[in-house]
Amino acid sequence: MPLVPEKLRARQEVRAALGSQFWGQEAASPRSIDGKTVLNPCEPVPLGLMAPSGLSRTQQLLAAQALGILALPSYLGDRGGLILDRVLARIGGRTWWATLGSRMHAQRAFRQGAALDGPAMLRPLKDPQNYAACLRLHSQIARLASGQEVVDATGVACVVPLTASLDLSSALDRGDGMQYRIGLHQALAPADSDGSGPLRSTQHVQGAVAVEGEAYLNTSLRVFLSAGISGQLGRFRRRWLDFTAAALRVDVGLTSQHVLGALPAAPDAHTAVGGGWAGTAGGASTGLGPCANPDRHPAFALEGRGTWHALSAGLAQQVWGPLRARCDLRFALDPTYVPADEGERSTVHGLVATALSVRASRLETVVGADCVLPGSGGAARLVVWYSPQRREGMAEVHLF
Numbered sequence: 001m002p003l004v005p006e007k008l009r010a011r012q013e014v015r016a017a018l019g020s021q022f023w024g025q026e027a028a029s030p031r032s033i034d035g036k037t038v039l040n041p042c043e044p045v046p047l048g049l050m051a052p053s054g055l056s057r058t059q060q061l062l063a064a065q066a067l068g069i070l071a072l073p074s075y076l077g078d079r080g081g082l083i084l085d086r087v088l089a090r091i092g093g094r095t096w097w098a099t100l101g102s103r104m105h106a107q108r109a110f111r112q113g114a115a116l117d118g119p120a121m122l123r124p125l126k127d128p129q130n131y132a133a134c135l136r137l138h139s140q141i142a143r144l145a146s147g148q149e150v151v152d153a154t155g156v157a158c159v160v161p162l163t164a165s166l167d168l169s170s171a172l173d174r175g176d177g178m179q180y181r182i183g184l185h186q187a188l189a190p191a192d193s194d195g196s197g198p199l200r201s202t203q204h205v206q207g208a209v210a211v212e213g214e215a216y217l218n219t220s221l222r223v224f225l226s227a228g229i230s231g232q233l234g235r236f237r238r239r240w241l242d243f244t245a246a247a248l249r250v251d252v253g254l255t256s257q258h259v260l261g262a263l264p265a266a267p268d269a270h271t272a273v274g275g276g277w278a279g280t281a282g283g284a285s286t287g288l289g290p291c292a293n294p295d296r297h298p299a300f301a302l303e304g305r306g307t308w309h310a311l312s313a314g315l316a317q318q319v320w321g322p323l324r325a326r327c328d329l330r331f332a333l334d335p336t337y338v339p340a341d342e343g344e345r346s347t348v349h350g351l352v353a354t355a356l357s358v359r360a361s362r363l364e365t366v367v368g369a370d371c372v373l374p375g376s377g378g379a380a381r382l383v384v385w386y387s388p389q390r391r392e393g394m395a396e397v398h399l400f
Contacts, residue, residue, distance in 0.1 A: 013045075013226075013228065014179045014210050015169075015179055016045040016046075016051075017045065017210055017226035017251075018169075018179060018180075018181045018208050018210050019045065019181075020042065020043065020044050020045050020224075020226065020251060020254060021042060021206075021208055021224055021254075021255065022041065022042075022167075022181060022183065022185075022206065022208070023041040023042075023163075023165060023183075023185045023187075023204075023302065024038060024143060024165055024167070024185075025038070025039040025043060025045075025046070026038055026039070026046075026052050027039055027046035027050045027051065027052070027151075028046070028049075028050045028051070028052065028053060028385075028394055028396060029050070029151075029390075029392055029394070030074035030075065030076045030083060030392055030393070030394050031076065031149065031151075031157070031392070032134065032149075033057075033085055033101035033102070033103050033132065033133075033134035034056065034057045034058060034099065034101060034134060034136055035056075035057025035060070035074075035085070035394065035396065036052070036057065037149065037150070037151050037157075038145075038148060038149075038150045038151075039150060039151060039152070039153075040150050040151065040152045040298040040299075040301050041185075041255075041298075041299075041301040041302045042254055042255035042256075042301045042302060042304070043152060043153050043254075044153055044251045044254060044310040044312065044330065045226075045249070045251070045312070047312060047314070047328035047329075047330055047364065047366050048247075048314045048326070048328050049326055049328050049366045049367075049368045049383060049385040050328075050366055050385065050387070051398075053383070053396050053397060053398040053399065054398060054399030054400075055396075055397055055398075055399060057085070057101075057396070058087055058090060058097075058099045058101070060072065060396055060397055061085060061086060061087045061101070062087055062090065065086065065087065070084075070086065071084035071085055071086040071104070072084070072085050072086075072395065072396075073085075073106075073395065074392075074393065074394045074395070075386065075391075075392065075393035075394070076391070076392055076393075077391025077392070078391055079105060079108075080105045080107050080108030080111075081105075081107030081108065082106050082107035083103055083104065083105055083106060083107070084103065084104045084106050085101060085102070085103050086101070086102050086103075087099055087100070087101050087102075088100045088101065088102050088133075098135065098136065099134075099135070099136050100133065100134070100135050101133065101134045101135075101136070102131065102132070102133050102134075103131065103132040103133070103134070104130060104131055105129075105130045105131070105132075108124075108130060109124040109125060109127070109130045110124075112124035112127070112130075113125075142164075142165070142166050142167075143163070143164065143165045143166075143167075144163070144164045145160075145162070145163045145164075146161065146162055147159055147160075147161060148160050148163055150298065150299075152298060153310070153330065153332075153363050153364065154363050154364060154389065155364065155387065155389050155390035155392075158193075158195070158297070158298055158299075159195070160187055160188075160189050160297075160298075160299045161188050161189055161190075161199065162187070162188040162189075163185075163186070163187045163188075163299070164185075164186045164187075165183055165184065165185040165186070166183060166184045167181065167182070167183035167184075168181070168182050168183065169181040169182075178209065178210070179209070179210045180207070180208065180209045180210075181207065181208050182206070182207035182208075183205075183206060183207075184203075184204070184205050185203070185204045185205075185206070185302070186201060186202070186203045186204075187201070187202050187299040187300070188200070188201050188299075189202075189297040189299035189300070190297055191296065191297065192296070192297060193296060193297050193298065195297075202299065202300050202302065202303060204302045206302075224251070224252060224253035224254065225250075225251075225252040225253060226249070226250070226251050226252075227249070227250055227252075228247060228248060228249035228250070229247070229248050230245065230246065230247035230248070230314075231245070231246060231247075232244065232245040232246075233245075234318065236318060236322070239320060239321055240318070240319075240320060241317070241318055241319075242318055243316070243317070243318035243324065244316070244317050244318070245314075245315070245316040245317075246313070246314065246315050246316075247313065247314040248311070248312070248313050249311070249312040249313075250309065250310070250311050250312075250333075251309065251310045251311075251312070252307075252309045253307050253309070254307060254308050254309065254310060255301060255302065255304045255307065256301075256304050256307055256308045308332060308333075308334075309332070309333040310330060310331065310332055310333065310363075311330070311331045311332075311333055311360060312328070312329070312330045312331075313328070313329045313330075313331075314326070314327070314328045314329075315327045315328075316370075319369070322371050322372040323369060323370075323371045324369060324370050324371070325368075325369050326367070326368050326369060326370060326385075327365070327366070327367050327368075328365070328366045328367075329362065329364070329365050329366075330362070330363045330364045331360035331361060331362050331363060332360070332361045332363055333358050333359075333360055334358065334359055334360075334361050335354045335355070335357045335358050335359075336357040336358075336359055337353060337354060337357040338354055339353065339354070364387065364389050364390075365387070365388060365389065366385055366386070366387045367385065367386055367388075368383060368384050368385030368386060369383075369384050370382060370383040370384070370398070373397070378400070379399060379400050380397055380398070380399055380400070381397070381398050381400070382395065382396075382397055382398075383395070383396055383397070383398045
């Protein structure tokens, strides 16, 4: 069976490394009819199973409908369970397009009907709350969104009333291995993280350059490092257990609204240790998670002056034939000790003490499976995944 070398994904990894310092990153999610969600600015790269597939959900729905499949299923636990999506109409060209999508909350409607008797069992099919529609206008350069839902690295969602951005970036087929991105971004959101307070606006003009290689480094006003290593055993030549792959990725210097050592003490989040602070076993010193969010709305993440670091791991194992089992994990790398004195933090002793105190706090786990599609030469796979933390699951085609 054909095997696509993992090194062919290097250029996409470089592009993703740039995205982790910008806005508008997308990840696969059934939260919207078009099968994706937008991450908060400066979030780490989506885990492999939830990474953008290379085909829009609209394209996949249209392809399925052309084959006679009426709708594609997904799972969204906080909205009733199994859902069915279908495209009703599409117009546009190569650089822009608009789609009208529809959704049925099938499992919720079934449960409602099962509780009724006789003809009343069909009543949930007439309930408009069991249906949804979405009209989206897409452009490869400009974005404008109102009431957009965004999520962070732990799956916590919030709404940004208005966002607008304009981006220019290098082509993926650029021959010199260099990637760049420059853009203008504006967001309008409540001042406080709980959605209260007056609306205020934030604007950013930002550029970045990354070089393809063993590690990806951006040098600008803020320096960050994204590096990874991967390996594999076996070549899919036998039916059983003839392919094992593992990958590690570390993102150092992700933008945060927190400054290490400057967080206020909180009984449920931090405990003072010596001259610094330490996180509890269930918390994350970076302030990740719903119980430790900063006071400002996540839409203002680009204004952050703190940093945090993330470690991502991926495992893949052939089960039988072209079928592989997969698991992706993400951890926050949190120092449990940071010197209280700012001058001491930059000394060799302070840096070593902070580095030695780093511990990993698990943020997310995604499990799933993939299978090479016949006739694709290994370049296309059907991927099924589920995130227990987010209570989300999808089936979609990924291109490599």
